[in-house]
Amino acid sequence: MNIKILYFARIKEAVNYSTEELDLPSDISTVTALKHHLSQRGANWANLFNGKQVIRAAINHTLVDDLAKIQAGDEVAFFPPVTGG
Amino acid sequence: MNIKILYFARIKEAVNYSTEELDLPSDISTVTALKHHLSQRGANWANLFNGKQVIRAAINHTLVDDLAKIQAGDEVAFFPPVTGG
Amino acid sequence: MTVRIQIEDFDLGYELMSMRLAGHGSKESIGALVSFVGQVRELNDGDAINTLTLEHYPEMTEKALTAIENEAKMRWDIIDSLIIHRVGTLKPQDQIVLVAVTSAHRGEAFNACEFIMDYLKTSAPFWKKEATSQGERWVEAKLADDAAKERWESHAG
């Protein structure tokens, strides 16, 4: 299934782009699984998504936890803990 | 001993003046005793100072409770609970 | 740490900008400004307010407010505070009081600002008299204000 992924702040800088379209294998249906999938892309990605850094996720512009389900067409965003205000 | 008394807000309106100089009998040395002394002045004063209304006191510009001592030269103020802000 | 008692209105934007930009170049850097403005309600206890007149005890007022500011400064790590309180006769929507507090981080300024208001409401010698469609009346002190003050007495700060 196709999803869109967005990266922000230090994660955007680390992966070096801000957005991608991805055709996700059908067995990947949660944020945790997607993080694991991305961590397979190489050392840089493993460092980000191996679970040792806190990376927050939003699906369709709502904060979610790592157990949240991903569906076709979703916009998934990854970012560090927020620091506004 | 001589003291000065000030009245504010509804108490000032009830006694119909805002300040007086008073030569206090020597056995009157606390706020409670002064309130009792004033309550002897007639029905109007009795209504104010018989203890059924909350009347706050300050001595020399500091809020005090009714056990506070009064000394010669003090400025004693009587007023209802404050309502600023 | 400033207290002003005045008949005339104050310029809220100017006062807050002055607080915010004060201390430029000093060791403690202002990151937060919390302010409270109290204004005359158009309706109170169901009646339309024509005017609100504030009486005070001039020799005591500034002393009482300064003591409250000093207590706030002892309890929280704030940079500065300002209290402006008006007296005399005001109309609905007129500003009555401004309390503003600056600090490096927001929690200190929020606490100190609310603390100053809660103590001002219960310890500073001001009295309000309303002229309403039903006649004149002194505003009654509220038990809720005593309760608000008492909260701080069980706090270590």
Add this chain to the structure above:
Amino acid sequence: MTVRIQIEDFDLGYELMSMRLAGHGSKESIGALVSFVGQVRELNDGDAINTLTLEHYPEMTEKALTAIENEAKMRWDIIDSLIIHRVGTLKPQDQIVLVAVTSAHRGEAFNACEFIMDYLKTSAPFWKKEATSQGERWVEAKLADDAAKERWESHAG
């Protein structure tokens, strides 16, 4: 209940006066206005700040802030609220954010304003990057901000 995300500065005095005088003639009479302004500190963690750059997630930001305002409105009897948050590159002493809340009585406005800030700090998609004398660095999220938010989760409001 207004949210604005903008690059340009805002006029604090004008925004607060508009909040204060809004609702003229309405059933609920504004008696209290509580506001918070966050500004760029000149020093942070011991280093002089040259600039502070705020990135955000445009499609999500307004939705997140509106949700926070709605939650505040459910918890407290407030009349109106305003959030203005700037993005882009700012200098020391520049205003970053304004949260303003009006209510009939002060307790509601104080609580709602602090609640909105505590949730904004932990739930709204903004990220700060500082350019300091030591180079550029992303600002780290603070555990104190999580703790500030959690306080509200054990409150009935």
